Amino acid sequence: MTLQLRLLLTISTIALLYSCKPAVQDLPYLGRNKIVDGQEVRHQIRSFNFIDQDSIPFNAEVLKGQVYLADFFFTSCPSICPRVMKNMLRVQEKYKGTPNFKLVSFSLDPKRDTPARMKKYAENIGADLSMWHFVHGPKDSIMTIANEDYYVPAFEDPDAPGGFDHSGKLLLIDGNGHLRGFAEGTEDEDVIAFFDTIDALLAQSK
């Protein structure tokens, strides 16, 4: 074997190995862009004014500059919510103490899910309320932001278990309110794989 050939083989092997290594993800901006005054504007979560489990105002100001993972649930949900919450707890354990990172759970059933009831629920599942907010707001507003801003199909359905049909997606939002990724909250493997996406966004947000 000639020296050139050996060299070529070594270099191509190294190149191959490097190509296998996943590159740092350049996360996309998800959602449909809008045209405002002839300019294309990125999809953004609209500003809202709700309260949390302690009846403290929960609005765009609280989330400004925070990377957060959102989900939609209700405390009496007998179908997918416990699985999703188990995975939210998994995320809580992994990112405990991470600055500028929050978990946000919006209740689809504000009539029954009073702040006090949500607080009890949060304590029962072991939520760390220093990083996790349980959000209470007018039903129509919550439904609207779920469907139009977070792209989570959610609607009232008397035939659905618990009275609401909704998806168990987890939505990753950056510090400017842009949707940057999502995972199936009911699928353990999907959520564990999603840690890479969260890490990438946190790294970019520093």
Next chain:
Amino acid sequence: MIRFFYIALAVISTATLTQCNSTEYPSGKRYYDAYCGNCHMGDGKGLSKLIPSLEKSQYLIHQQDELPCIIRNGIKSTVADSSAEVQLSMPAHPKLSEIEILNICNYVNHSWGNQQVQLNLEDIKDKLKLCN
């Protein structure tokens, strides 16, 4: 050489069989996964204080007579708390047949460290007659 071959064959077949029969109650597991697993989870561990764990469960030992009724009719209980009155409940599954309830009971009773006697269909029918 041939002896080694047969030993290897025996080891492989035993390993395969063990994997196939990961539960003695495959039908029960199927119904459990469909009707119970979303809350009590596939590993029976539930969710913190919200949904009780079924692993080595003392509750399960004490509620053997009520188990079929609990699966069919659910549980409603109200817990008074200083800040709120919270209703903790387990949803009812009125459409489950006696056979399906039997399969779930036997699966749960023999999983995650639980060791109860195997129930038969007559047991389930008798216990269901006593539902409130």
